[in-house]
Amino acid sequence: MKPEISVVDLRKYFGEVKAVDGVSLEVNPKSIVSIIGPNGAGKTTLLNLVSGLIKPDSGRVYFRGRDVTGWSPAKLVKLGLARCFQISNVYDTLTVLDNVRAALHSVRRAAFSLKSTYYSIQSVNEKAKEVLELFNLWDKREKTPTELSHGDRKLLDIAISYALAPKAMLLDEPTAGMSIREKRRTVDVIKMLRDKLGVTVMLVEHDLDVVYEISDEVIVMHEGKVIARGKPEEIKRVQAVREVYLGE
Amino acid sequence: MIPIELLIAQTINGLVYASILFLVSSGLTMIYGIMNILNLAHGSLYMLGAYFAITIIMKLAGGSPWGYLAAFILAPTAVMAVGAAIEVGLLKPIYGKPEEYQLLLTFGLILIFDEVVKLIWGPAYINFPNPGRFLGSIEVAGFEFPVYRLLLIALGFSVAWLLWFLLSKTTLGKKMRAAAADREIVSALGVSVPLLFTGAFMLGSFLSGLGGVAAGPLYTASPGMGIDIIVNSFAVIVIGGMGSILGALVGSLIVGLTRAYAIVIYPAIELALVYLIMVIVLLVRPVGLFGKPEEVRR
Amino acid sequence: MKAKPAVILLCIAALAALPKAAGRHYTYVTAEALLLGLVAVSFNILFGYTGLLSFGHATFWGTGAYTVAVLMVKFSKPFPLALAASLLTSLAAALAIGYLSVRHTKIYFAMLTLAFGELFYAVAVKWRFLGGSDGIYGIPKPTGSLISYYYVVLAGVAASLAIMWWITQTPLGLTLRAVKDNPMRAEYIGISVKRARLASFVVSGVFAGVAGALYAPLAGAVSPEFFSWTKSAEIVFVTLFGGAVSFIGPTIGALIYDYMRHLAMGMTEHWMLIVGSLLVATVLLFPQGVVGAAQAAWRKVRR
Numbered sequence: 099m100k101p102e103i104s105v106v107d108l109r110k111y112f113g114e115v116k117a118v119d120g121v122s123l124e125v126n127p128k129s130i131v132s133i134i135g136p137n138g139a140g141k142t143t144l145l146n147l148v149s150g151l152i153k154p155d156s157g158r159v160y161f162r163g164r165d166v167t168g169w170s171p172a173k174l175v176k177l178g179l180a181r182c183f184q185i186s187n188v189y190d191t192l193t194v195l196d197n198v199r200a201a202l203h204s205v206r207r208a209a210f211s212l213k214s215t216y217y218s219i220q221s222v223n224e225k226a227k228e229v230l231e232l233f234n235l236w237d238k239r240e241k242t243p244t245e246l247s248h249g250d251r252k253l254l255d256i257a258i259s260y261a262l263a264p265k266a267m268l269l270d271e272p273t274a275g276m277s278i279r280e281k282r283r284t285v286d287v288i289k290m291l292r293d294k295l296g297v298t299v300m301l302v303e304h305d306l307d308v309v310y311e312i313s314d315e316v317i318v319m320h321e322g323k324v325i326a327r328g329k330p331e332e333i334k335r336v337q338a339v340r341e342v343y344l345g346e
Numbered sequence: 347m348i349p350i351e352l353l354i355a356q357t358i359n360g361l362v363y364a365s366i367l368f369l370v371s372s373g374l375t376m377i378y379g380i381m382n383i384l385n386l387a388h389g390s391l392y393m394l395g396a397y398f399a400i401t402i403i404m405k406l407a408g409g410s411p412w413g414y415l416a417a418f419i420l421a422p423t424a425v426m427a428v429g430a431a432i433e434v435g436l437l438k439p440i441y442g443k444p445e446e447y448q449l450l451l452t453f454g455l456i457l458i459f460d461e462v463v464k465l466i467w468g469p470a471y472i473n474f475p476n477p478g479r480f481l482g483s484i485e486v487a488g489f490e491f492p493v494y495r496l497l498l499i500a501l502g503f504s505v506a507w508l509l510w511f512l513l514s515k516t517t518l519g520k521k522m523r524a525a526a527a528d529r530e531i532v533s534a535l536g537v538s539v540p541l542l543f544t545g546a547f548m549l550g551s552f553l554s555g556l557g558g559v560a561a562g563p564l565y566t567a568s569p570g571m572g573i574d575i576i577v578n579s580f581a582v583i584v585i586g587g588m589g590s591i592l593g594a595l596v597g598s599l600i601v602g603l604t605r606a607y608a609i610v611i612y613p614a615i616e617l618a619l620v621y622l623i624m625v626i627v628l629l630v631r632p633v634g635l636f637g638k639p640e641e642v643r644r
Numbered sequence: 645m646k647a648k649p650a651v652i653l654l655c656i657a658a659l660a661a662l663p664k665a666a667g668r669h670y671t672y673v674t675a676e677a678l679l680l681g682l683v684a685v686s687f688n689i690l691f692g693y694t695g696l697l698s699f700g701h702a703t704f705w706g707t708g709a710y711t712v713a714v715l716m717v718k719f720s721k722p723f724p725l726a727l728a729a730s731l732l733t734s735l736a737a738a739l740a741i742g743y744l745s746v747r748h749t750k751i752y753f754a755m756l757t758l759a760f761g762e763l764f765y766a767v768a769v770k771w772r773f774l775g776g777s778d779g780i781y782g783i784p785k786p787t788g789s790l791i792s793y794y795y796v797v798l799a800g801v802a803a804s805l806a807i808m809w810w811i812t813q814t815p816l817g818l819t820l821r822a823v824k825d826n827p828m829r830a831e832y833i834g835i836s837v838k839r840a841r842l843a844s845f846v847v848s849g850v851f852a853g854v855a856g857a858l859y860a861p862l863a864g865a866v867s868p869e870f871f872s873w874t875k876s877a878e879i880v881f882v883t884l885f886g887g888a889v890s891f892i893g894p895t896i897g898a899l900i901y902d903y904m905r906h907l908a909m910g911m912t913e914h915w916m917l918i919v920g921s922l923l924v925a926t927v928l929l930f931p932q933g934v935v936g937a938a939q940a941a942w943r944k945v946r947r
Binding site for chain 1: 811818822826829830835839840
Binding site: 378384436439440443445446447449450451453454455456457458460461462464465573577580581584588613614615617618621622624625628629632 | 691697699744747748750751752754755756758759760762763766767770771873877880881884914916917919920921922923924926927928931
């Protein structure tokens with residue numbers, strides 16, 4: 099199987115800090131790969147590098163077989179790579195529905211269109227309804243994200259990315275700050291992305307229960323390097339992981 | 347070819363203008379660097395410095411040499427008080443609000459100060475004699491150098507050195523720079539950030555007022571002088587890199603000398619040339635010559 | 645906020661009937677206020693909708709006005725041709741300045757646009773062809789009389805506002821709001837933020853040019869002050885004062901401002917002092933402007 103995302107010997111230093119220090123990894127299509135590690139391990143920097151927010155000092159990033167090192171986020175989105183953020187990244191002044199509409203216009207290359215009003219494009223409205231219903235947000239479509247619960251905001255963030263019809267999604271701590279019920283819902287959503295919608299997921303997460311439940315593969319980072327990788331049950335047994343991660 | 351006398355004269359003029367530009371733009375860039383505030387009315391403080399000087403020199407001292415000396419101390423001090431009032435009364439309430447607010451508010455202040463100056467001193471240009479007549483000139487290698495102008499150049503470089511010393515060698519300066527980097531850490535260390543901000547704003551205001559006192563007798567005073575200097579100061583700090591004192595010095599020299607030479611070579615493009623340099627710098631190196639590129643971390 | 649067709653028709657009817665009721669002077673003032681309103685709405689496409697604060701919007705107002713002045717006075721061309729040409733010149737200016745400016749935001753953007761405005765001002769002052777500091781005068785009214793030209797202005801403003809309103813309602817309008825709200829998210833849904841900002845800048849610049857072009861024959865003369873920072877300040881002020889939060893807010897601000905100005909100018913020459921104080925007060929006390937404050941009050945009453 100050809101990997102959907104592959105990263106080869108990626109490096110990014112901030113002055114003295116070796117945030118990402120020679121990381122290589124592959125993510126297979128329609129799988130969930132979780133990256134864990136203590137704070138400052140370089141997990142978010144890795145997501146930033148893969149999603150095009152920052153450029154690496156050296157190393158390559160491949161997506162769907164193409165060398166996409168240094169591509170802008172907007173270009174990567176068009177190739178099918180979407181990304182969600184640690185702090186939910188939505189449009190606070192737009193309604194929930196318009197949050198999704200803006201994404202749908204963009205992916206249909208109609209973000210600059212002047213032909214019709216933005217709220218009267220039939221196909222966009224139908225797709226927006228489908229997406230919001232999938233994420234249980236349709237009833238809240240006229241609210242602004244500021245009126246939503248923390249869990250719903252994060253779901254909206256994922257819904258926007260999902261509306262882009264991506265081949266792969268990067269999620270940065272999708273369950274951070276959530277209640278147990280919200281976590282449950284999010285876990286189900288992420289599983290649904292893989293199982294029903296065929297999306298490849300690469301995520302950073304602190305909650306090990308979540309990670310062990312959903313992941314096909316777990317990658318452990320420490321001080322910018324990958325120190326272990328394997329199936330969840332294998333990672334549970336690796337002593338090195340417990341030392342750096344659990345402080346045992 | 348330009349005669350050598352003219353070239354030397356324009357170099358002196360350019361350096362004098364650079365000195366004055368530095369007095370204004372160093373404060374502007376320092377306040378931005380520490381407080382993340384761009385005070386559009388910073389040029390109005392320069393204008394106030396010039397007008398305060400007029401009153402001190404002509405009205406209170408009757409044009410005597412002591413009047414000039416007094417003006418160089420009292421006028422910037424008065425401007426500093428105005429600066430303190432602005433920072434405490436008007437800017438503090440809008441810290442943390444969108445950046446547009448401080449731009450709009452300080453823009454409003456420009457309009458207010460321009461009209462206040464017209465109300466008190468009248469709308470006409472005020473020409474007042476420069477203290478050069480008390481100081482004379484010195485002769486070097488057959489060329490005359492007016493002492494007042496040489497003193498102004500020395501003032502500019504001295505202030506540059508003092509600022510560098512203050513910001514990089516003293517504890518206060520280190521606190522200021524730390525405040526620029528991370529407000530929370532600094533207040534956790536027991537430093538009063540609001541007080542530090544007021545102090546930085548007052549220092550910047552003082553310098554701008556000082557620039558006005560120096561410039562008033564040289565270029566005449568008018569209600570439009572504030573906007574003229576602020577636009578040039580923008581060019582300076584954009585070229586030099588916002589927040590950088592060294593950048594303000596180099597930017598001032600570039601703008602000052604460019605204007606001085608352009609005015610004898612091809613006067614029509616004097617001002618345009620400054621904006622042209624600014625645009626080119628922004629295109630080639632958006633953070634300016636000495637600005638630090640910001641990068642997304644973690 | 646949805647537009648109410650009845651209210652709009654009523655406004656147009658009232659403005660159309662105005663010359664009969666108000667006499668020459670107030671017809672002139674109203675025409676002037678409408679054009680200031682138009683340039684302010686165009687500015688607000690950039691500021692209110694896209695989140696970019698330009699301090700040099702008078703650049704396009706001046707470009708439009710000077711284009712008409714040069715073509716009508718120096719080359720004796722008819723007004724429609726001059727108006728069409730002003731569309732092109734302001735488009736060209738907006739493309740060039742926008743291309744260079746939109747790679748920056750916030751303070752850098754504000755300063756760059758201010759610098760470009762001053763650059764145009766410097767050119768207008770120094771260039772003899774443009775009349776130097778005297779400007780160009782003797783611009784004829786294409787329809788002969790002030791009253792008839794008022795209707796040209798009214799039609800031009802109404803058409804321009806209608807087009808800009810439409811733009812705010814299209815996917816482009818939503819894209820601009822998305823870019824203002826959260827540029828990083830916008831980039832991550834595949835929008836080229838720079839391109840969106842440039843599109844906004846061009847729309848904004850072109851309609852500011854149209855406003856200036858319509859203003860030149862009304863005033864009969866143009867001068868370098870058209871490019872000056874005071875003119876840019878006026879545009880920023882009426883927008884904020886009226887309310888950048890609504891489409892029509894800036895025109896309300898412009899109408900109040902211009903009427904106040906004509907009243908106050910008879911009483912004091914220090915009019916800008918009032919403007920400056922109002923601007924400071926607006927920022928500190930009611931940053932949503934007159935329309936925003938009225939909307940908030942209305943919502944309170946209804947509850």
